[in-house]
Amino acid sequence: MVNKEFNAPIIVSGQGDFWHGLIPDAPLIADEDTLSLEAGAHDLVIHAMALHWANDLVGQMIQSRRALSPDGLFLGVLLGGQTLSELRASIAQAEAEVVGGLSPRIAPMAEIRDLGGLLQRAGFNLPVADSVTIRASYDSLTALIRDLRGMGETNALKDRLKRPSRRRILERAAEIYTDAYAGDDGRLIATFELIFLLGWAPDPDQPKPLRPGSAQARLAEALNAKEFPLKD
DSSP: OOOOOOSSEEEEOSOHHHHHHHSTTSOEEOOOSSOOOOTTOEEEEEEESOGGGOSSHHHHHHHHHHTEEEEEEEEEEEEOTTTTHHHHHHHHHHHHHHHSSOOOOSOOOOOHHHHHHHHHHTTOEEEEEEEEEEEEEESSHHHHHHHHHHHTOSOOOTTSOSSOOOHHHHHHHHHHHHHHHBOTTSOEEEEEEEEEEEEEOOOTTSOOOOOTTOOSSOHHHHHTOOOOOOOO
C-alpha cells in the first residue's frame, strides 16, 4: 500500500521464521532494550509484535527513528489495550472473590489514542496509528491459556506471582468467563487488538500539512453536500 521501493529493510522481532518467508533478505534482530541498529542505515524498520513487551516503548521508537535514512519508514505492530479484555476481567473478578485481592498478571498495553502522540515524540513525521480487532474463540479457558503459551504471550511481569495460581481461582475465572463471554455456540470469545504504527524519518521533500484556514475549496462542495450553519 506504500508506493515506495525499499532497499535496506531490517526487522525487529522474535518471529524470525515468519518474516524470513515474507522478506527473505532482510536482517532480523532481537527486541532487546538496546537494539542492534546502525544510525541512518535503513530505509525501512519493521518492529513486529514486540513493542507491547518493551520496558521503554518510546525508547524503542527513538532507536528505530535514528536507524532510518531520510524519508525512511517505521512500521510497528503491537497488541493494544483491548487485548484479552475478557480474560483480564474474568481473572480479576475471580481472584478478588477467592483471595480478596489482585496480583499482576497481564502487562499494561498502550491505547491507540496515545500512540500517535508517542510517534511524534520519537521524532517521526506524518504519524499514523490504526487498529484491527480480531475475535477468536476457544473451547475452554484452558485452551486459551495453552494458545497464549504457544504464542509466547504469558505473564512475564517482574512482580508476578512466583508460584502457581490457586486452582479455585482458575476454576472460578472459567465460570465467570463462560457466563459473561461465551458465544451462542458455547465457545469462549477472546479479543486481540492489533495496533499498526507508521511514521517517516524527516525529509525536506515530504508533503507538508497546509496552514489551518488556507484551503482553496469548500469540503461541502467536494462532497456535494448541503451545509447547515450552527446556531450561535
